[in-house]
Amino acid sequence: MDSLAKVNAPPPVKVDSVSVFIKQIQSIGTDEYAKSVSKFESRKIYLRQHDLITAFKDENFKVKAFLNNGLNYSEIRKKISDFEELIPMILLGTDEHTLELHTERNLTVSTSIFREILGELNREKSKVDQFASQIRRSQYFLDSISAEEDLYLFPTDSLETRKYVFLLSEIAKESQPVQDSLKFYNGKFDTLQTSLNEIIFDLNTHIENLEFKRKNLNSTIFKYEIPSDSSRLFYTRNFKETIINSFAKERLNLLFYLNLYSTRIVVFNVLILVSWYFLFRLKRRANKTQELNTTDDAKIVLKFPFLSAIVIITGFFQFFFPNPPFIFHWITWFAASISLTLIFIGFLNRFWMYFWVFTVLVFLASGLENMLLFPSVIERYIIASMAAIGILFWLFISWKGKTDELKENRIVYFIWFMGVFELISLLLNILGRFNLSKSFLVAGYIGIVVGILLLWTVRLINQGLTIATKVYHSQEKELFFINFDKLGNKAPGIFYTFLTFGWTILVGKNFYSFSQISLSVSEFLSSERMIGSYQFSINGLFIFFVILFVSVLISKLLSIFSADPDAVTSSDQRKRVSFGSWLLLVQIFVISMGLFLAFAASGIPLDRITIILGALGVGIGLGLQSLVNNLVSGLILAFENTVKVGDLIEVEGKSGIMKSIGFRSSVVNMFEGSTAIIPNGELISKQLINWTTGKGRKLSVVIGVAYGSDLEKVNHLLHKILAEDSRIRLYPAPRVVPVEFSDSSIDIEVTLWVNNYGDFAFVKGDLLTRTNELFNQNDIVIPFPQRDLYLKTIPDGTNIATTEKGTDPQNTNQG
DSSP: OHHHHTOOOOOSSOHHHHHHHHHHHHHHHHHHHHHHHHHHHHHHHHHHHHHHHHHHHHHHHHHHHHHHTOOOHHHHHHHHHHHHHHHHHHTTTOOTTTOSOOOHHHHHHHHHHHHHHHHHHHHHHHHHHHHHHHHHHHHHHHHHHHTOGGGGOOOSSHHHHHHHHHHHHHHHHHHHHHHHHHHHHHHHHHHHHHHHHHHHHHHHHHHHHHHHHHHHHHHTTTSOOSOSOTTSHHHHOOHHHHHHHHHHHHHHHHHHHHHHTHHHHHHHHHHHHHHHHHHHHHHHHHHHHTOSOTTSGGGHHHHOHHHHHHHHHHHHHGGGSSSOOHHHHHHHHHHHHHHHHHHHTTTSOHHHHHHHHHHHHHHHHHHHHHTOOSOOHHHHHHHHHHHHHHHHHHHHHHHHTOGGGOSSTTHHHHHHHHHHHHHHHHHHHHTTOHHHHHHHHHHHHHHHHHHHHHHHHHHHHHHHHHHHHHHOSSOOGGGTTOOHHHHOSSOOHHHHHHHHHHHHHHHHTTSHHHHHHHHHHHHHHHSEEEETTEEEEHHHHHHHHHHHHHHHHHHHHGGGGSOOOSOOOSHHHHHHTTHHHHHHHHHHHHHHHHHHHHHHHHTOOTHHHHHHHHHHHHHHHHTOHHHHHHHHHHHHHHHHOSSOTTOEEEETTEEEEEEEEOSSEEEEEETTSOEEEEEHHHHHHSOEEESSSSSOEEEEEEEEEOTTOOHHHHHHHHHHHHHHOTTBOSSSOOEEEEEEEOSSSEEEEEEEEESSGGGHHHHHHHHHHHHHHHHHHTTOOOOOOOEEEEOOOOOTTSOOOOEEEEOOTTOOOOO
8 A cells, every 4th residue: 555655647648658557556456465465364363362372371370270279189088098998897797698687777777878978979079070070171271272373373573573482481381380280180180080980889889789688688578587596696796796886887877967968957957946036936925915824734835935946847857858867867856755755844644744754765765776787686685575565555555544634635546556566566576577576666666756746746836826826916027027817827737748648758667668669659750651752751740740839839838928917107117018019029930930940850841831832822812811911910010019018009989908919910908898809900900099108198178167256266276176186297287278158157178188098087087076176165156057937927718828038047036
C-alpha cells in the first residue's frame, strides 16, 4: 500500500506509457500482497503462540494448586497396610480346617467387617482414581501444548527472537518442577492404584468365600451340630479367650461402621437434641399456660423431655442406617431401653415395673451372648439357661394374669412371641441345633424389647402432638412455625405400618433364611425385562413410584409450616405468614424435582418425557385449558404477591380470610363460617378486594341534631369521641362535617378509618352509643320524624274524615 501511494499517474496521451504503468502497478500489487500475507501469517503465529503460552501457564498454575491440595499418599498407604494386617484376625474361626463347628454369627460379623473395609477402600479408591486421572489429563494437556509446532516458529527479527527465546526458557524453568511432580505422582499413584485393586480383589474373594460358607452352614442347619468327641475344640476352648477374641471382632465391626456412616450418626444425635428442645419448650409452655397438668401420668412425655427424645428418635431413625451390625443395634436399643426404664419409674405399678426391668436385663444378656462368635459347650449351656429363664418368665406372667393393668395391652402379643421363641430355642438346643437355637433365643428377646420400644415411640409421639395442639393455638418461632392444626394430634396411620414392617425386619435379620428371601426378592425386582424395545426392571418402576410418592408426601408435609391464621392486620404479621403464599411454588418445585429424580433413578430414558409432554399438550388442547389456567393463575398470585395467605379479601361482595393458595384453587375462610374453594382463575379474572394491604376500612355515619343545636359544641363532642377510640386511625384524620338541612334535622357526617376490618361493626356501635350518651348529658336533641293529627267533629250522618298534616318536630300544637 505504501508503494502504491508513491506511484505517479500515467501520461495522458502515450499508449505505451500506459501499458508500462499498468505492469508497474501489477508488480507492486503482487509484492504488497506477498508482504501482507507474510505479515498476517506472522501475526497469526504470534497470537497462536500467545494463546498457547497463556494456556500453558494457566494449566501449570492449576496443577500446582491441585498438587498442593492433593491426597495424603502415606495415610492411604498406611490404611492399606493396617487393613492387610487385620485380615488374619477377621478370618479367625472361619477356617474349616481349624474348626469343626462354624457359627452363623462369626461368619456374619466377618463378612460385615470385610464389607465395611471394602466400603472404606472403595471410597479411597474413588479419590485416588480421580486424583490420578486429573494428573494424567494435566500431563497430557501440558505435553500437547509443548508439542505444538507454532510454539517453535521464531520471528525473523533477531531482537524479537531473542525475547521470545528468553520467554520460552523462563516458562520451561517454571514448569520443570511441575513436570517432575507430575511424573513422580503419576508413578506413585499407579503403584497405589495397583495396591488398592489387589486388596479390593482379596476382600471380594474373602466375602464370596464367607458367603459360600454361610450358605453351606445354613443348608445343614437342621442337622445335629454338636461334636460327639469330647476332645474337640468345642469342649476344650478357653472361654476367656472366646470373650476376648469375640470382643475384638465386634469392636472392629462397630468402629468401621461408625466411620463409614459418621454423617448419619451426627444427624441422629442432632435429631435427638432438636426433639428434646421441642419437648422442653412444650413443657415450659404447658406450665406457663396451665392448660395441662404436666404431672399427669398420661403426659409422661413432658416429665422427661430428653429421655423421651432418645426413645422417639431411636424408635424410627434406627431404620435409616443401612445394614448396621448387631452391636450397633444393641447399643442403640440399650440406650433407648434404659431411657424408657427411667421414664417408667413411678408410672408403672410394681409388678409391671419388675417385668420391664427383668425383660431389659435378659435382653441385654442375650445380646452379649449373641456377640460370642466362637462356639463352645459353655455357650451351649448359657443358651439353654437363658431360654429356660424366658419360658419360666412367660409362664409366670401368664399365671399371674395381670394383663388388665397394662398401659399398652398389645404388649401381651410380644410376651407370647418371646415365650414361644424361647421354647423353640430350648428344644433346638436339646436336639443339637446350635446355630438355630441361638437365633431363636436372641430373636425372642429382641422381639419383646424392640416391640415395646416401638409401641412407646408411637405413644410418646401421640402425647406430644396432643399436648401441642392444645397449648399452641397459633404458630410460634420457638416451635419452628409448625401448624399443629394441620399436623394433627396423633401419628399418621402409615407410621404404624412403617414401624410394624420395621419390627419384622429387625427380628427377621437374626435368621439367614430371611436374608436369603430378601436377596431373592431383590434379585427378582432388579432383573431386567423387556416390553417391545423398552427395557425396564420392577425395582426401577418401584423406585420411580416411591420417589414420586415421597416428593408428594414432602410437598404435603410442607403445609404444616404454613400459617392458617386469622386476619392479618399489620405488615409484620403479613411477613410472618408469607411462606404460605410461596408454598405453592415450593410444592411445585419439590414435585418437579421428584419427577425428574424418579426418571433418573429408575433408569427410564429422559427422551420418554417428550412423548408424555406431547400427549399432555394434546390433552391441554382438548380439555385441560381450565386446569392449566388455574395453575398459571396460582403461580401469578404467588409471584405478584397481590394477595397472601392470611389476607382479608372480598370476592363478589363476600369477605373472608385467604387460607391457602393451591395448585388448582385457593381456600378462603368466609366470615359466614363456611369455607369457599375458589378456582385461581376466578381470583385473577374477577375483581378481588384486599383489605389487608389497604389503609383501613372507611366508615361514614350520618348523625342528625335538632334545629337550634349548638353545632360547634356538637363538633367538639364528636371529635372527643373519635379521639378516645384507639381502633380509629389517626391518619387519614377523622372528619366531622355538617352536610345537609333535612326535613327533621341538621345532618352531620362523621367519616373515619378503622385499623382492623373486623372492628368495623364494633366501632360503629360504640360510636353511636357514646354519641347518644354525651348528647343526653349536654342536652343535645337527636330528632326523629313526627306527625300531628287534627281531629274535627262534623255533623251526624256524614262520614268522619281524618286529616293528617306533617309538622315540624319542634311544633307540638294540636287542634
